[in-house]
Amino acid sequence: MTTLLVQDLLKEKRKDRFWKNIRFFCWFALIAALIIYIFSQSLPTSIEGTGQYVALVRLDGLIAPGRDISSDVVIPILREAFEDKNAKGILLDINSPGGTPVQASIIHDAIISFKKKYHKKVIVVGEDSLTSGAYYIAVAADKIYVNPNTITGSIGVIMKGFGFVDAIKKLGIERRVYTVGTSKDRLDPFLPQNEADLKKIEQVMEEVYQNFTQAVLNARKNKLHVEPATLFTGDFWSGQTALKLGLVDNLGNMIDALQNEFQTEKYKEFGGQPAFLRLIGGQLSSMFDNVAYGA
Numbered sequence: 253m254t255t256l257l258v259q260d261l262l263k264e265k266r267k268d269r270f271w272k273n274i275r276f277f278c279w280f281a282l283i284a285a286l287i288i289y290i291f292s293q294s295l296p297t298s299i300e301g302t303g304q305y306v307a308l309v310r311l312d313g314l315i316a317p318g319r320d321i322s323s324d325v326v327i328p329i330l331r332e333a334f335e336d337k338n339a340k341g342i343l344l345d346i347n348s349p350g351g352t353p354v355q356a357s358i359i360h361d362a363i364i365s366f367k368k369k370y371h372k373k374v375i376v377v378g379e380d381s382l383t384s385g386a387y388y389i390a391v392a393a394d395k396i397y398v399n400p401n402t403i404t405g406s407i408g409v410i411m412k413g414f415g416f417v418d419a420i421k422k423l424g425i426e427r428r429v430y431t432v433g434t435s436k437d438r439l440d441p442f443l444p445q446n447e448a449d450l451k452k453i454e455q456v457m458e459e460v461y462q463n464f465t466q467a468v469l470n471a472r473k474n475k476l477h478v479e480p481a482t483l484f485t486g487d488f489w490s491g492q493t494a495l496k497l498g499l500v501d502n503l504g505n506m507i508d509a510l511q512n513e514f515q516t517e518k519y520k521e522f523g524g525q526p527a528f529l530r531l532i533g534g535q536l537s538s539m540f541d542n543v544a545y546g547a
Contacts, residue, residue, distance in 0.1 A: 304338050304339075304340050304516070304518070305338060305339060305340070305516065305518040305519050305520045306339060306340060306341050306342070306343050306510055306514050306516060306518065306519045306520075307333035307334070307336055307339035307341070307342050307343070307519070307520055307522055308343050308345060308506075308519040308520065308521045308522065309326075309329055309330060309333055309342065309343070309344050309345070309521075309522050309523055310344075310345045310346075310347075310521070310523070311326065311344060311345070311346045311347070311348060311386070311389070312345075312346075312347045312348065312379075313347075313348060314348065314349065314350075314351045315348055315350060315351025315352060315355050315356050315359075315385040315386065315389075316351045316352050316355060317352070317355060319351070321348060321351065321355070321359075322355050323355055323358040323359055323362070325523075326359050326362075326523075327358070327359065327362045329522050329523035330342070330359075330362060330363065330366060330522075331366065332522055332523075333522040334366040334369070334370040334372060335370070336520070336522075338520075339372070339520065340372070340373075340514055340516075341372050341373040341374065341375065341513065341514050342372055342373070342374045342375070343374075343375050343376075343377065343506065343509060343510065343514075343519065344363075344374065344375070344376045344377070344389075344390075344393065345377050345379065345506055346376055346377070346378055346379065346382055346386050346389065346390060347378070347379035347380050347381060347382075347386075348381060348382070348383075348385070348386035349381045349383050349384065349386065350383050350384025350385035350386050350387070350388075350406065351384070351385045351386075352385065353385060353388070353409065353460050353463070353464065355385070356384075356385030356386070356388040356389050357388065357463065357467075359389050359392075360388055360389050360391070360392045360467060361392075363389070363392035363393070364392050367392075367394075373394050373513065373514075374392065374393040374394050375393055375394060375395050375396075375397065375509050375513050375514075376389075376390040376393040376395070376396045376397065377397045377398070377504075377505065377506050377509050378390065378396065378397065378398040378399070378402045378404060378491065378500070379399070379402065380399075380402065380403065381402070381403045382396075382398060382402055382403070382404045382405075383403055383404065383405060383406035383488055384406040384407075384408070387404065387405060387406065387407065387468075387499075388464055388467060388468075391467055391468050391470075391471035391472060392467075392471065395501040395502065395509075395513065396499075396500040396501050396502075397500065397501065397502045397503070397504045397505070397508065397509045398491035398494060398495070398500045398502075398503060398504075399491050399503070399504075399505065400490060400491045400492040400503055401490055401491060401492075402490070402491035402494075403488050403489075403490070403491075404488060404489055404490070404491055404493075404494035404499055404500060405483070405487060405488040405489050405494060405499055406486055406487070406488040407464060407465060407468060407483060407484045407485075407486065408461065408464075408484065408485065408486025408487075409457045409460045409461045409464065409486075410486070411453060411457060413439070413441060414441055415441055415444075415445065416441050416442050417442060417443065417444050420442050427442050435452075438452060439453070461484075465480065465484045468480075468483075468484070472498065472499070475498045475501070476497070476498040476499070477496065477497055477498035478497055478498070482497075483497060483499065491503060
């Protein structure tokens with residue numbers, strides 16, 4: 253009898269604590285939403301200071317269609333930044349491991365085009381990662397800054413896949429494919445690799461590779477300190493080594509780039525959330541993580 257009473261008491265306490273947490277979250281969310289709304293209406297979209305400023309565009313994540321770093325998303329933001337008459341230049345803050353060569357190429361070409369049209373300096377600052385497609389985008393800038401520890405480079409092309417030939421045999425599955433066109437089922441993962449497929453892959457990848465390396469050479473041919481063959485292997489380096497190799501121009505962060513290249517620390521952010529909203533979002537995320545995991 254005593255055990256049952258204790259169990260019932262514990263259940264009631266858990267229920268009370270649960271509803272107490274729910275009420276707390278509801279009130280907190282309401283207050284946070286009100287604060288965010290007030291500040292989003294009153295703050296000048298992440299501008300620091302007054303008068304002329306630098307247009308800041310952040311590129312964070314994987315480069316791919318439907319992602320934050322895709323031509324559909326980034327190019328309109330870049331156009332708005334370049335068209336701003338009070339923006340004395342453009343600063344791209346990039347943190348990306350790369351992605352599809354098509355999206356990287358489109359964004360790269362758009363930056364080149366906007367530079368010619370609006371005659372504004374473009375500076376890239378690499379954060380944790382500035383590799384592959386992200387570096388492809390970066391070479392469109394006039395100068396590249398990185399942290400000494402920024403992973404930089406990876407100038408190459410990669411294609412990955414799986415083969416399920418043995419698996420389908422073991423499972424006793426008969427696969428039926430009907431095509432018109434002798435190469436329509438090329439690279440089928442359920443068929444053994446053949447010499448023609450491998451040659452086709454090599455041909456396409458080589459073309460993409462040549463386009464990538466040519467973009468690097470066009471932008472940095474007089475800045476590279478070693479032979480291109482040493483750099484265009486797909487390998488990557490720390491920021492401090494990348495500087496020695498001539499892959500980047502300076503070591504530093506966003507403030508360093510603003511001061512050195514534009515003689516100002518004033519900037520206006522284009523695209524994404526204003527800094528205040530990112531801060532609020534981060535605090536909310538941390539709070540929910542602490543509650544969820546009992547920290």
